[in-house]
Amino acid sequence: MEKAKISGSQLFVLIVLFEMGSAILLGLGAEVKQDAWIAILFGLAGGIIVFFIYYRLYMYYPDLPLTSYLQKILGKWFGRFIGLLYIVYFIYIASRVLRDFGELLTTTIYNSTPLFVVNSLMILVIIYGIHKGFEVLARVGEIYFGVVYLTAILGMLLITFSGLIHLSNLTPILEHGLKPVIKTFLTTTLTFPFGEMVVFTMLLPFLNDKKKAKIVCLGGMILAGINITITAVINISVLGAGLFQRSTFPLLTTVGRIQIADFIERLDVLFMLYLIIGGFFKISIYYYAAVAGAADIFQFKNQRKLGFPIGMIVLFSSITIASNIAEFLKEGLVVVPVYLSWPFQIIIPSILLIIAFFLNRKKQTSSA
Structure with missing residues (x-):
């Protein structure tokens, strides 16, 4: 592992930017239309419970990333195999996140630019940032956190003064009962974005004050969850439940409607910056976790040697992952939650925690 140390505030900022990332961009919970904000709050509550699994594992192994304590819990070879997965x-x-933002740019601003070119430019910047080290990424996060919040506040004010918000679009609440909301919570909002905190099991050892881990992570999750919920409420209020559900990028559609005094309008390009910042940090954190994990499992002394090859794998995967955006979105809604998110975010960590509990209790008994 890289010898990096970050403060509690830097970790907090990274969690907020990571969690908001593509969750702000896409219409999270759109399956339940005007009840999307309820599904998001359910997801936040469930995500906090799942986080305590990661936190407990971290308390057992505070100086080790996920790929290292997998080997301690499951044995060297089987642990390495699960770590590789x-x-x-x-x-x-x-x-997937790189493809999300590539599609955003090619369908809005860069209509004539190939997806490969847009994704290449973004991944090269990310490779360079990660090459400079995790501490640098954390410090950049602190700078951009202010930019993101100023943009968000400005957007909220402009949407309000444009008279676009119609709270009646949020009714009727629970029109079809609680069952569709719970289904969306279990298949979507629990695992995306809140269950994605599993990636921070690779990064928590960098925290310089171990005692702050719980409050910092929970604070970051709650703030991001509130922000995502407010964004969903605004999108539904402005667009209506039908358009919110049909729109590929509802926030961009909402911002595109801002018009004040026939002078302030077409601000979607400005807010693209806000979305790209979130995407940059989300891709960077996943990418860094993959690089650090690979270096740990394959015993690389200098993990920077793995940066470029893994970056190229991310790039080419983003292009070949689906032939078009419809297929890409369907894969993300149907296949990923059931076959990837639940096993990697909930089932495997739960099994690890049970085994770690008995292993550590056995050690305490033998030492006593």
């Missing part, structure tokens, strides 16, 4: 998972999700 996690690396593939991190690379795959990094590829």
Whole structure:
């Protein structure tokens, strides 16, 4: 592992930017239309419970990343095999997020630019940032955190003054009962974005004050969850439940409607910056976790040697992952939650925690 140390505030900023990332961009919980914000709050509550699994594992092994304590809990070879699966998972999700933002740019601003070119430019910047080290990424996060929040506040004010918000679009609440909301919570909002905190099992050892881990992580998750919920409420209020559900990038559609005094309008390009910042940090954290994990499992003394090859895998995966955006979105909604997110975010960590509990209790009994 890289000899990096970050403060509690830097970790907090990274968690907020990571969690908001592509969750702000996409219409999270759109399956339940005007009840999307309820599904998001359910996801936040469930995500906090799942986080305590990661936190408990971290308390057992505070100086080790996930790929290292997998080997201690499951044995050297089986632990390495599961660790390798996690690396593939991190690379795959990094590829998906890169594709999300590549599609955003090619369908809005750069209509004539190939997806490969846009994704290449973004991944090269990320490779360079990670090459400089995790501490540098954390410090950059602190700078951009202010930019993100100023942009968000400005956007909220402009949407309000444009008279676009119609709270009646949020009714009727629970029109079809609680069952569709719970289904969306279990298949979507629990695992995306809140269950994705599993990636921080690779990064928590960098925290310089171990006692702050719980409060910092929970604070970051709660703030990001509130921000995502407010964004969903605004999108539904402005667009209506039908358009919110049909829109590929609802926040961009909402911002595109801002018009004040026939002068302030077409601000979607400005808010693209806000979305790209979130995407940059989400891809970077997944990508860094994959690089650090691969270096740990394959015993590389200098993990920077793995940066470029893994970056190229992320790039080419993002292009070949689906032939078009419809297929890409369907894969993300149907295949990923059931076959990837639940096993890697909930089932495997739960099994690890049970085994770690008995292993550590056995050690305490033998030492006593």
